[in-house]
Amino acid sequence: FKWKKITNLTSYGKWIWGSSIITLILNQLDKVLVAKFLGTNEFGLYQVASRVAQLLISDGVTALGQFLFPTFSDKFRKSYKDAKVYFQKVIVIVGATIAILAVAISLFSDTILSLALGAKWLPAAPILQILSIGMFFGACIAVLVSFSRAVGKPQFVTQAVLVQLLTLSITAPMLITTLESVGMALASCIAMLSTAIFLTVKILKMKN
Numbered sequence: 001f002k003w004k005k006i007t008n009l010t011s012y013g014k015w016i017w018g019s020s021i022i023t024l025i026l027n028q029l030d031k032v033l034v035a036k037f038l039g040t041n042e043f044g045l046y047q048v049a050s051r052v053a054q055l056l057i058s059d060g061v062t063a064l065g066q067f068l069f070p071t072f073s074d075k076f077r078k079s080y081k082d083a084k085v086y087f088q089k090v091i092v093i094v095g096a097t098i099a100i101l102a103v104a105i106s107l108f109s110d111t112i113l114s115l116a117l118g119a120k121w122l123p124a125a126p127i128l129q130i131l132s133i134g135m136f137f138g139a140c141i142a143v144l145v146s147f148s149r150a151v152g153k154p155q156f157v158t159q160a161v162l163v164q165l166l167t168l169s170i171t172a173p174m175l176i177t178t179l180e181s182v183g184m185a186l187a188s189c190i191a192m193l194s195t196a197i198f199l200t201v202k203i204l205k206m207k208n
Helices: 003-038 040-078 080-107 109-116 119-150 154-205
Strands: none
Touching: 003 040, 003 154, 040 080, 040 109, 040 119, 040 154, 080 109, 080 119, 109 119, 119 154
């Protein structure tokens, strides 16, 4: 084996591994905090609201991100300028579509929960309202992540999820003690916004 010949792959891979570990922590941290500080009832409401928002908004864009990665990569190999133009078109279309969907879910959260799960889950509506906006940022992040990795900048993603973890760790304890589950949802929303901003700035600063 000649390991030196694959150093470019192992160098790329460590950033993927790093972001995956941090994402694993991120995906569970909010739920752990709600269960620990607010109890099982609030945990149930938060978990249901989170799953509904994820199902209606985030899951579809995550699947789209899997398609976009090789598409961005192919365009990047041919022309960085074309890849960036295509990325800008995609982020605008996805952002506008998900923004409309997120606002609709936020406005009609009571109706959605009532029809889908029954009136007993209506207390989760305020949480769903905020998390739907957070999932909008999450959808934008999915596109930003695909583009960053496709153009050979996986370190941007690792740095961004680390920013998200730090932001959540700072805001969650303050907001969860004052606003309970709604505060946790708001902290998650702020953390995802910070990640989206970080990745956007990094991509904009990239040179051809």
